[in-house]
Amino acid sequence: MARLPGMNRRDWMKTTTAAGLASGVATARAAAPADPDRIRAENARPGTRDWMNTNVRVDPKTNFRSPAIEGYVSHTSIRPGETLTFHVSTNPASRFTIELYRMGFYQGHGARLAEKLGSFAGQVQPDPEIGPMRLRECLWEPCASFKIPEDWVSGVYLGKLTAEREGLQSYVVFVVRDDRKADYLFQVSDNTWNAYNRWPSQFALYDDGKKNWYWGPDVQTSFDRPYGKYCQIFDAPLSVGSGEWLLWEFPLAFWMEEHGYDVTYISNIDTHLDPEGLRRAKGWISIGHDEYWSLEMFENVKKARDDGLNLAFLSGNSICGVVDIHPSSDGRPGRIIERVGRFGAPRKEELEQGFPEEALFKKNGPNEATLIGAQSTFPVTGGGDWTCRKPDHWLFRGTGMKEGDSAGGLVGWEWHGEPWDIPGLEIVASGPTKSPRGEGVYTATIYPGPKNNFVFNASTIWWATGLSSPPGFIMPDVYTRPQGVDPRIQRITTNLLERLRGTP
Numbered sequence: 001m002a003r004l005p006g007m008n009r010r011d012w013m014k015t016t017t018a019a020g021l022a023s024g025v026a027t028a029r030a031a032a033p034a035d036p037d038r039i040r041a042e043n044a045r046p047g048t049r050d051w052m053n054t055n056v057r058v059d060p061k062t063n064f065r066s067p068a069i070e071g072y073v074s075h076t077s078i079r080p081g082e083t084l085t086f087h088v089s090t091n092p093a094s095r096f097t098i099e100l101y102r103m104g105f106y107q108g109h110g111a112r113l114a115e116k117l118g119s120f121a122g123q124v125q126p127d128p129e130i131g132p133m134r135l136r137e138c139l140w141e142p143c144a145s146f147k148i149p150e151d152w153v154s155g156v157y158l159g160k161l162t163a164e165r166e167g168l169q170s171y172v173v174f175v176v177r178d179d180r181k182a183d184y185l186f187q188v189s190d191n192t193w194n195a196y197n198r199w200p201s202q203f204a205l206y207d208d209g210k211k212n213w214y215w216g217p218d219v220q221t222s223f224d225r226p227y228g229k230y231c232q233i234f235d236a237p238l239s240v241g242s243g244e245w246l247l248w249e250f251p252l253a254f255w256m257e258e259h260g261y262d263v264t265y266i267s268n269i270d271t272h273l274d275p276e277g278l279r280r281a282k283g284w285i286s287i288g289h290d291e292y293w294s295l296e297m298f299e300n301v302k303k304a305r306d307d308g309l310n311l312a313f314l315s316g317n318s319i320c321g322v323v324d325i326h327p328s329s330d331g332r333p334g335r336i337i338e339r340v341g342r343f344g345a346p347r348k349e350e351l352e353q354g355f356p357e358e359a360l361f362k363k364n365g366p367n368e369a370t371l372i373g374a375q376s377t378f379p380v381t382g383g384g385d386w387t388c389r390k391p392d393h394w395l396f397r398g399t400g401m402k403e404g405d406s407a408g409g410l411v412g413w414e415w416h417g418e419p420w421d422i423p424g425l426e427i428v429a430s431g432p433t434k435s436p437r438g439e440g441v442y443t444a445t446i447y448p449g450p451k452n453n454f455v456f457n458a459s460t461i462w463w464a465t466g467l468s469s470p471p472g473f474i475m476p477d478v479y480t481r482p483q484g485v486d487p488r489i490q491r492i493t494t495n496l497l498e499r500l501r502g503t504p
Contacts, residue, residue, distance in 0.1 A: 408480075
């Protein structure tokens with residue numbers, strides 16, 4: 001939607017917001033027909049490695065932001081036919097371009113160029129004021145609007161921003177979703193990307209202005225700001241602008257699309273706002289570091305499980321922090337998250353050994369293990385080997401694994417333990433974890449749902465490191481180091497995906 005002469009930014013955004021709400025993520029839709037060959041056909045199109053940024057400069061004063069060129073988009077998740085707006089700052093001012101890439105396999109290149117926009121006249125956009133609860137909500141002027149073409153395939157899209165002045169680069173990231181029936185819903189963990197985003201400096205959910213890693217209430221973060229460089233574990237320049245997508249999640253998408261699985265993509269915000277949309281799939285997948293959920297997300301996924309949806313948590317530290325999700329100041333839904341509590345309530349060890357501010361939480365949730373099968377337990381962080389405990393289980397069919405066989409270093413850097421007392425729950429893998437905080441015990445679990453469905457918990461953020469190593473991927477190395485692509489983990493995941501879609 002073009003911005004009219006004389007129309008200020010807020011009025012223009014309200015107009016586009018109204019248009020988006022009429023058809024956007026906040027509105028449930030009937031499921032569209034299935035198209036099981038769509039991913040296979042999409043990945044037959046020519047790919048490129050030009051999606052990778054090669055000239056990134058992070059401001060050493062902040063450690064996180066890239067002021068030469070940085071931006072954000074108006075939606076975390078958007079449907080074809082809806083309008084996305086881009087908000088970009090260049091300092092110093094420079095013309096710039098936006099290249100939009102869909103992430104997938106594409107002959108091993110990892111992405112396909114879908115559109116190139118610009119060039120545009122860049123400008124220095126103002127840093128937002130520090131609002132209540134330390135909120136930094138950018139109100140930047142839009143540089144461009146783009147109607148998502150009707151034929152765009154659901155997926156995670158990176159917008160590569162390149163400033164012409166020095167050729168410096170960064171990303172914006174968003175999900176294109178659809179409403180079709182599919183075998184799998186791949187949920188990206190963008191609430192957690194937002195929670196750990198310290199842009200412009202020390203303004204994550206973990207920053208109260210006093211403590212470097214604060215874990216209490218009364219802090220908000222906004223999706224209306226650029227993603228700074230990833231702030232934990234290792235130095236990852238490709239994370240500038242892309243959240244945690246390239247770190248823990250892309251290897252699963254790369255591998256699934258290589259094998260033509262019928263997958264469609266959603267964000268955490270879709271799970272929060274569109275519970276009926278969960279029912280168009282046979283299996284739902286959480287991936288990577290899926291820590292921050294609203295109570296509505298929990299209830300929506302729990303109800304979908306009770307109605308027969310299969311669930312797979314290929315993730316760690318999942319459903320740990322309770323967040324309320326608020327609209328932006330101009331009314332767009334799902335743009336601000338606020339930490340309000342802890343699923344399962346604060347743990348005694350956490351209160352005593354590092355996070356006493358958890359006692360101030362206002363809205364704790366049910367124990368996450370009642371949905372996942374296990375939970376985040378102290379010391380929360382740590383690493384270890386993923387060790388088989390049920391070799392006769394269908395999960396291990398064709399792997400050749402015996403009891404005690406391990407995938408070295410696959411558990412990390414956060415995990416789940418203390419399995420819940422659920423009828424039929426089985427511990428399929430378990431073992432010790434180690435970190436400077438102390439030792440723990442992780443448990444990977446599986447339990448039957450009420451309608452011949454099931455819930456699997458891999459109990460590690462690093463599961464996808466055993467599946468593929470896409471271009472640009474950096475192997476994590478803290479507490480322990482995953483050993484990389486493992487045919488046994490690939491086979492376990494194949495067995496799991498077949499069961500998720502009901503074709504064992």
